[in-house]
Amino acid sequence: MKQVTKAPIRTRRITPATAPAPPPLARIVNWFASRGWKPFDFQLETWRAYQAGSSGLVHAPTGMGKSLAVWLGPVMEYLSEERPEATLACTRGSSEPLRVLWITPMRALATDTVRSLAAPIADLGLNWSIEKRTGDTSASIKLRQRDRLPSALITTPESLSLLLSYPNAREAFATLRCIVVDEWHELLSTKRGTQTELCLARLRHWTPHVRTWGLSATLGNLDEALNVLVGDSLPQRHRDTEQCDGIVRPLTSITSSTNDPPPATPIPSLCPCASVVFRCLIRGDEPKRIDVRTILPESIERFPWAGHLGLRLLDKVLDEINTARTSLLFTNTRSQAELWFRAIIEAKPDWMGRIAIHHGSLDRDVRAEVEELLRKGELLCVVCTSSLDLGVDFSPVEQVIQVGSPKGVARLLQRAGRSGHQPGAVSAVVCVPTNALELVEFAAARDAMTTLSIEPRAPLDKPLDVLVQHLVTAALGGGFEAEAMYDEVRSAWAYRHLSREEWGWCMDFVTRGGPSLGAYPRFARVIRTPTNPRAVSEPPPPLPAGEVRACPPWRESSRAEGASAAARFNHNDARDLNGIRITPDGSRMIGASSIVERTHRLNIGTISSDTSIRVKYVGGATIGTIEESFIARLSPGDRFVLGGKPLELVRVREMTAQVKRAKSLRGAVPRWEGGRSPLSTQLAHAVRAKLTEYSSQSTALPFPKPGGLKGSSRGWSESSSGTPGKLPQSLLHPEGVLVSNNNHSPEMRAIAPLLDLQSHWSRLPGADELLIESLESRDGFHVFIYPFEGRLVHEGLGALAAHRLTRQKPRSITVSGNDYGIELLSAEPLPIDEASWRRVLSPDDLLEDLLACLNSTELPRRQFRDIARVAGLIVPGFPGAGKSTRQVQASSELFFDVFTEFDPGNRLLEQARREVLQQQLEIGRTRDSLDRLSKQRVVMVTLDQLSPLSFPLWAEGLRTQHVTSESWTDRVRKMAVALESKAGLNTEENRGKQRKRETDVNDAV
């Protein structure tokens, strides 16, 4: 949809539109032309592939018209169909029945999607209705849509699932031609994605010829993403047997055939190998130019600690904001966003009104307003979090400022893509380090972007909680036959290896609570109707209360003997439900009762969120939501900041915190959980490469004389840039000694003092080296290990190492980790020989040992929270839910405990452990990293004092030892000063004392 500057367009064969019926493609190309555009190659390819009956995944940079690529396929299909002239009459009631289902991960996107999809439809004069249906859609529209869906429905996975839970679902989707999943990469590795897979499997089961098209941003595993999207229902790709990359190439013969009526069978020969294409990956090829530069601090803290720097660079960030029409300033956490927003407003009061804040805790209306202003170009800068990672193109955005390491290459790419939407424009990212080590991460991220080593997003493997939810949805939505459902479920990629045992357990779970008899008397969510299979399109026959209701609403059973004949019937019946999972006797599984139906619909969805409570002015507008755990720590009168507004807590009532405006801005910024993403494998790899490159290229030089480091670094205080013209010319060490090779990026040159001190006091590990530092302090014996694998892996490795060490010899070990390494701290000496650490870090018995660690932690219990919700154990509380749901509130912890005790075979418990292993401890990465470490040379260094790499670990460890934040800050700052002065002043002497153990550093703290 952009003005084409370079893409060659094959329009030669398109004949000019003839008066009566111009060919569909010509009409589309004309429409493009009327807007001054020409279709890109990848758009033409997508249309051809769609026409040929193929499903696929389109990947192209933002702003290149991915949406039109997938949207106009079904539109052209419609144009090529013959229909009486009369149907073109534009009356609302008779618009075309449902043809396209458009799934978007964010309901905020739905409105814009409707807008952009409607434009060509209106211009082409088609009688299509385009509507959205999300959680925000009004009840009356929802009701109308239940009656009849629009020609194109834009919805979220949750709303789709909800639609599938109505008895007429099959009929409602009968005319569906095409499913589009927008931003598929966002859904891919989440339970929402799995839920989408199951819904798609259901729709494909009903309408086998429906085509599925996904849109995705850059991913490391696009092929897999395609497979997950399209599912396992289609024949195995021919690519497995033949040499073909599966990418559809433009075939001119098809272009000319658009005149013809649509073929009855899919056109073969879309692929070079001349066999039928069932799924294809289409890439828009225009690479977007991305310019990444970093604001370099005046001086480097050689003892960096998390979250400390950042605002120090505020002045330079303000300058950057001033250079662009509109900037997006991304932070990694919502609390950081609040901090930066406040800081900018305080520094530039005259910018008030042109600066906005946008994050997930703010009220939807507030966010919508900000987005609207952004679109109109009326804002100078929006401080935001991942809440603006996705979504429509805000064309006025010229520049993206990233505060703190993005921790992943894909995230930086995604955010970079938010700027520079004009054709030919460059996406500009300005990186702002919040500690010195992040300089390395920015440099590494740029390298990784160049080599396109981008993170994959791993799809989930058969989460049973999602399946359980879906089974109830399907049972309510017209019911299912067990055996056919088993096949249908396995056609979803996530469940392609679902065993019969697992399937049986899930069926047991929804029909009688679990496989063990007597554990769950009178339970049923799904029951078997004894009637013969009926056409699902029929309205469901009213269920006679005496026959099939397993669970009469409890008001009816006020007495014990009120256990009605109905309940008894089904209770007995439930016993032989065991058989239904294998015997295809034609009986359908349906929802058990109207009360099950109601609560289930409330519960549909897999979005996990911490309990959050609404923040409102007393008797006034909603400001947003905030974690309950944060509010719980406040008392009335306490102040905090949300949306940049200083607020004072008045009272907490039910799920609402009532506040009033506070006079001063002083107050705590809420600290939201989950803000810290770990370093991705790709970025961790790039960081290791960067450090290795540095250590191999830097010349060993005499360390500078005391007093020279700070303040004398004027020469390279300019912000760095990818363009050579802006580079500082001479990167001289304060002492005039060239520290590092000029080939290094500006970031690496800026951080040189830290790295040099590291190699001087300890060692900068090379490519094949694993650095282990040990230090004795008044706290005890520290060991620092540096696998450079990211925080999650380090937490797992740390727990593993501590477990193995304590097994060797009982002792108490405190573990902490950051993205670079692990700290182990013990009151007793830890081993300092290589052989011991080889054993401790051995890949052997990894799973066994990790499971043993897990049993002693709370992790699975915490992980169970989301599982319990998805599996329908937790009934959502909400205003107006009534007493009935309030009486069935129980915490997931309670369920975890009673299941552990009374139903230990419950597979949801096993899933909690599996999710902890796979997602929290990243066992796959942990195993890879242990394998890698086992091949490395172990370098043991005994430290005299904390090294630049160990310092942040030490500080992190201190934080976890439950020191109050104030004294933590004080202690860390004092330590940093002490070390800095030591590094600056006593260097020569230090070298002499290298091997002498000292403890006075800690005494200084």
Add this chain to the structure above:
Amino acid sequence: MERVPIADEKIDLLPERAMWWERRSTLLLADPHLGKTAAFRALGIPAPEATTARDLDRLSDLIDRHTARRIVVLGDMLHAAAGRSSEVIDMFTAWRASFATVDILLVRGNHDDRAGDPPPEWRVDCVNGPHADGPFIYQHEPGESARGHVLCGHIHPAVRLFGRGESTMRAPCFWVGERCTVLPAFGSFTGAKVIRPREGDRVFAVGEGAVVEVPSPLPKARRAVSP
């Protein structure tokens, strides 16, 4: 077990989440919420039935150990009307038969109002609170009374205990104030709410087989949260 003076009576706080008033051979407990899991199941939420049996076993042990002659239930005996399943009714009826000589007094709570009084075969005397008994006033919800020391339940009190690092853990507790004492919920399948004790209150956490007094008032979490 922890013996504390409450209103000049010697009261034992038991790890089974009940109180023993030796002088009157009375066991006091609150919030058993019988039939709660059945109410869940009626709504299509699988909650295992076995918790009821475990609670009754625990009660049997307490009666045997102390040779209790009377049980006072401070409200919420039955959880909900939907929880009055035949399993629960039969189970308690059978249990009652084996402790036929024990008197049971129920001071009705908010759940009892909706769930209804226990069936007659359980032989439970039901009264509305406040109900005076010696120096004590029995009622379901916390409050104060001019006539005596209030013993109550309703809020399912718990305290947060801090472990190593950032880990915390919640434990049910007895909350002993000057004029009002709140008992932990007796039922196994019940939640709990973290309390904020006032100065001078005593708080006894109930752990595995032990009752431990925790310092009160607990040091309040720091208000200013560093970003």
